[in-house]
Amino acid sequence: MLDRFNIVNRLSPDRDLILTTVDTAVNLARANSLWYLLMGLACCSIELMQTGGPRADIDRFGSLFRATPRQSDLMIVAGTVTLKMAPRLRRLYDQMAEPKYVIAMGSCANCGGPFDLSYSVVRGIDKIIPVDVYLPGCPPRPEALTEALIKVQEKIKKERFFLKQEASQQRKTEQEKRGKDGSGIPFQGSSRY
Amino acid sequence: MELHNFITLIQERLAGKVLSVAEMKNDDVMITTDREHFAEVVAILKNNSSFRFSTLMNQSGADYTDTLAVMVNLYSGFLRRKVTVKAFLQRENPEIDSLVPLFRGIDWYERETFDMFGIRFLGHPNLKRLLLPDDWEGYPLRKDYVYPHSYNGMETGRADLLDVDAAGEAHV
Amino acid sequence: MSKYSSQEMVLNMGPHHPSTHGVIRFILQTDGEMMVKATPDIGFLHRGIEKIAERLPWQAFMPYTDRVDYVASVNCNLGYAVAVERLADITVPERAEYLRVIAAELSRIGSHFIGFGALLLDLGAVTPFVHALRERERYNDLMEMLCGARLTHNYVRIGGVAQDAPDGFAEKCLSFVDHLEYEFIGEFNNMISFNTILINRLANVGVISAATANDFTLSGPNLRGSGADFDLRRDEPYSVYNRFNFDVPKGTGKFGSLGDSYDRYWVRIEEVTQSCRIIREALRKMPKSGDIRTRLPKPFTVPAGEVYVRTEAPRGELGFYLVSDGGKQPFRVKIRTGSFSAMTIIEHISQGVMVADLVAIIGSLDVVAPEIDR
Numbered sequence: 001m002l003d004r005f006n007i008v009n010r011l012s013p014d015r016d017l018i019l020t021t022v023d024t025a026v027n028l029a030r031a032n033s034l035w036y037l038l039m040g041l042a043c044c045s046i047e048l049m050q051t052g053g054p055r056a057d058i059d060r061f062g063s064l065f066r067a068t069p070r071q072s073d074l075m076i077v078a079g080t081v082t083l084k085m086a087p088r089l090r091r092l093y094d095q096m097a098e099p100k101y102v103i104a105m106g107s108c109a110n111c112g113g114p115f116d117l118s119y120s121v122v123r124g125i126d127k128i129i130p131v132d133v134y135l136p137g138c139p140p141r142p143e144a145l146t147e148a149l150i151k152v153q154e155k156i157k158k159e160r161f162f163l164k165q166e167a168s169q170q171r172k173t174e175q176e177k178r179g180k181d182g183s184g185i186p187f188q189g190s191s192r193y
Numbered sequence: 194m195e196l197h198n199f200i201t202l203i204q205e206r207l208a209g210k211v212l213s214v215a216e217m218k219n220d221d222v223m224i225t226t227d228r229e230h231f232a233e234v235v236a237i238l239k240n241n242s243s244f245r246f247s248t249l250m251n252q253s254g255a256d257y258t259d260t261l262a263v264m265v266n267l268y269s270g271f272l273r274r275k276v277t278v279k280a281f282l283q284r285e286n287p288e289i290d291s292l293v294p295l296f297r298g299i300d301w302y303e304r305e306t307f308d309m310f311g312i313r314f315l316g317h318p319n320l321k322r323l324l325l326p327d328d329w330e331g332y333p334l335r336k337d338y339v340y341p342h343s344y345n346g347m348e349t350g351r352a353d354l355l356d357v358d359a360a361g362e363a364h365v
Numbered sequence: 366m367s368k369y370s371s372q373e374m375v376l377n378m379g380p381h382h383p384s385t386h387g388v389i390r391f392i393l394q395t396d397g398e399m400m401v402k403a404t405p406d407i408g409f410l411h412r413g414i415e416k417i418a419e420r421l422p423w424q425a426f427m428p429y430t431d432r433v434d435y436v437a438s439v440n441c442n443l444g445y446a447v448a449v450e451r452l453a454d455i456t457v458p459e460r461a462e463y464l465r466v467i468a469a470e471l472s473r474i475g476s477h478f479i480g481f482g483a484l485l486l487d488l489g490a491v492t493p494f495v496h497a498l499r500e501r502e503r504y505n506d507l508m509e510m511l512c513g514a515r516l517t518h519n520y521v522r523i524g525g526v527a528q529d530a531p532d533g534f535a536e537k538c539l540s541f542v543d544h545l546e547y548e549f550i551g552e553f554n555n556m557i558s559f560n561t562i563l564i565n566r567l568a569n570v571g572v573i574s575a576a577t578a579n580d581f582t583l584s585g586p587n588l589r590g591s592g593a594d595f596d597l598r599r600d601e602p603y604s605v606y607n608r609f610n611f612d613v614p615k616g617t618g619k620f621g622s623l624g625d626s627y628d629r630y631w632v633r634i635e636e637v638t639q640s641c642r643i644i645r646e647a648l649r650k651m652p653k654s655g656d657i658r659t660r661l662p663k664p665f666t667v668p669a670g671e672v673y674v675r676t677e678a679p680r681g682e683l684g685f686y687l688v689s690d691g692g693k694q695p696f697r698v699k700i701r702t703g704s705f706s707a708m709t710i711i712e713h714i715s716q717g718v719m720v721a722d723l724v725a726i727i728g729s730l731d732v733v734a735p736e737i738d739r
Contacts, residue, residue, distance in 0.1 A: 038383060039381070040433070040733075041387070041388055041410065041734060042387075042432070043408075043412060043432060043435035043516060043517055043735075045387075046435060046436060046479070046516055047516060048513070049498065050498060050501070050502065050505070050515075053495060053498035053499070053501075053502065054495055054498060054499045054502065055499070055502045067382070067383040079410075080410065080412055082408075082409060082410060082411055082412065083326065083344045083345075083347065083349070084325070084326045084408055084409050084411070085380065085388060085409045085410070086347060088380060088381060088409075092381060111351060112351065114428065114429065114432075115412045115413070115417070117413075117416075117417045117420055117421075118412050118413035118414075118416065118417055119333055119338075119340045119341065119349075119413050119416065120325065120411055120412065120413050121349075121412055121413070122347070122349075123349065123350065123351040124351055125350070127347065127351075128347075138517065139515075139516050139517065141515065167235075198620070217670070217671060217672065218451055218452055218670055218672040219451045219452075219669075219672050219673065219674055221672070221673060223671070224422075233483075248579060248581065248582070248681070249582050249686060250582070250673070250675060250701070251673060251675075251684050251686055251699065251701040253686050253697075253699035253701075255688055255696075255697045255699075256697070264686065266673050266684070266686070270595075277673060296580065297580045297581055297713075298580055298581035298582035298584075298706055298709055298710075300709055301705065301706075301708070301709045302705075309415075322408075323407065323408060324407065324408035324411040324739075325408060325411060326408070326739055333413060333416055334415060334416055334697075338416075348590070
């Protein structure tokens with residue numbers, strides 16, 4: 001119990017008082033209520049629906065699907081992104097409020113997948129938006145998507161929430177190093193990820 | 194109706210308007226015409242009371258390397274037969290009459306053929322690109338199409354991390 | 366129309382929208398809540414599958430036919446395989462034909478669950494969709510046992526199927542089909558299909574007459590919902606469908622006019638029952654052992670020629686127009702899908718309906734984005 005919740009100290013076994021850090025408490029709340037934006041574009045969206053369905057229920061992790069980016073903090077991009085859809089994807093990502101996370105679900109979102117032979121497909125969404133977890137599979141099983149969600153939760157639990165300035169500065173320098181343009185226009189193209 | 198009777202009937206009714214009538218696999222018949230008589234042949238097949246090919250099954254285009262072509266597949270519930278009508282077109286400035294006055298549902302099929310091959314359909318109410326963005330250049334399903342390197346500033350290739358140059362950088 | 370003066374408004378619906386079945390965009394011109402015109406804008410999932418076909422060998426194109434309609438992938442595989450076999454004159458062994466029919470009918474059941482489940486979700490009923498997903502999970506288990514994959518199955522091969530049914534598959538399949546026909550459908554109908562609210566939402570909405578449906582090349586359940594009696598499995602049989610005894614459900618104006626959205630929804634419910642009958646008969650008649658694939662020559666080439674073959678997919682007629690030049694790769698593959706024609710008719714029947722009814726019409730026509738865009 002102590003390890004699971006990073007509890008610092010429990011004063012005595014019969015009292016209901018737990019000591020912990022503010023970061024731990026806030027991160028616990030944030031990680032266990034990740035609402036995801038339904039970005040189901042192609043075949044992986046059916047597996048996304050099945051993951052929210054009765055057997056592999058993603059709602060037990062506190063995750064709920066939202067149709068609007070303003071109310072969600074996780075974006076699960078499930079499916080192939082074409083060149084026609086790419087500006088809309090970027091616009092939806094920009095509309096989400098910080099802190100936001102992205103799971104690239106399936107081969108097509110990771111690197112173009114089997115549609116690498118095509119002329120109208122974006123080969124990987126990390127050309128457009130920064131990705132936190134890459135989930136391979138064509139399509140990945142619901143258990144795999146649940147594992148990806150748990151990885152995002154672990155990432156959140158390690159963050160230091162109150163040093164917000166430092167965190168967003170860090171993200172900005174990381175983006176610049178990776179050559180991404182954070183302004184809201186479509187990705188300008190770079191030979192590095 | 195028997196296949197050879199059907200072919201004889203076509204050759205009688207459409208004499209002078211078709212270039213050839215041949216058997217095709219899957220109990221089908223291929224009628225080849227030229228672009229001036231294409232719409233007329235399809236109209237006769239649809240409206241004539243001994244044919245009644247009133248169901249459109251499919252419309253597509255093809256690029257035969259030196260010519261383009263347009264094909265239409267029709268079905269007649271009266272004869273329980275299928276037929277394919279094909280017309281060859283030249284590669285530069287290909288044009289053919291639209292069949293929208295005969296079949297209202299062929300609208301989007303013709304728009305898609307225009308989008309993929311560049312074949313213009315004369316008399317079509319709204320001939321614009323359908324599947325690709327409006328500012329796309331080129332006609333993808335032609336045999337001499339070159340895949341674009343970028344579209345509106347977005348590069349289409351992806352760097353291979355295992356393929357690095359002397360400075361240790363990967364390029365698209 | 367009304368005594369209030371109002372102006373027309375242009376509203377954008379999609380491409381990211383919870384009620385469109387995939388990435389489809391509509392530009393709605395509305396006068397308040399009444400629509401004047403709905404123009405679809407498609408192509409957001411155009412992946413160039415027809416161009417990819419020209420770069421791959423004939424057998425290697427099979428996984429891409431899965432992605433043409435990912436909800437019912439075995440039907441698309443079967444359509445392509447039958448087209449190539451007719452062009453190349455390949456015969457398929459008996460046991461493989463029966464396995465193909467069983468897999469295709471299971472795929473049709475799975476697709477109809479998503480079809481009417483998504484319609485009900487769009488109308489606002491969240492629970493029936495979860496009921497349909499629960500049954501679809503059992504279907505996924507069966508398909509995983511047979512094909513190895515849950516969604517994009519890639520089961521049919523040119524000349525047969527990929528692998529044989531394992532032990533225990535026949536019993537599990539029979540128990541699933543019995544559960545569906547005798548337990549699930551009756552309960553589902555009592556709870557949902559005969560529900561007054563659903564009937565009020567779907568009856569007399571989006572009426573399409575049989576003549577209009579034929580003019581716009583509608584096919585499959587959409588055409589049968591308007592009263593036309595045409596099913597490719599019975600009228601132009603392929604594979605071994607001519608040996609089975611099943612009815613073809615058609616719309617009869619059950620709770621409203623003939624050809625409304627309720628008829629199209631009811632045809633899909635009835636088709637699940639008929640597919641159960643076909644599967645039961647196929648499991649009984651299937652030869653107990655035998656080859657499951659014809660050996661193809663290496664390298665596999667198809668003789669030069671052209672063919673157009675159409676098969677009955679859950680969303681309509683799936684037609685493959687193949688052109689071969691005698692080589693190892695297809696020269697041209699044109700895929701004709703049922704959802705493409707269903708999209709063309711939306712523009713024409715959307716005048717004077719309310720926006721909420723447009724959602725019901727799109728759901729009852731059961732369109733999916735990859736079939737439209739390919």
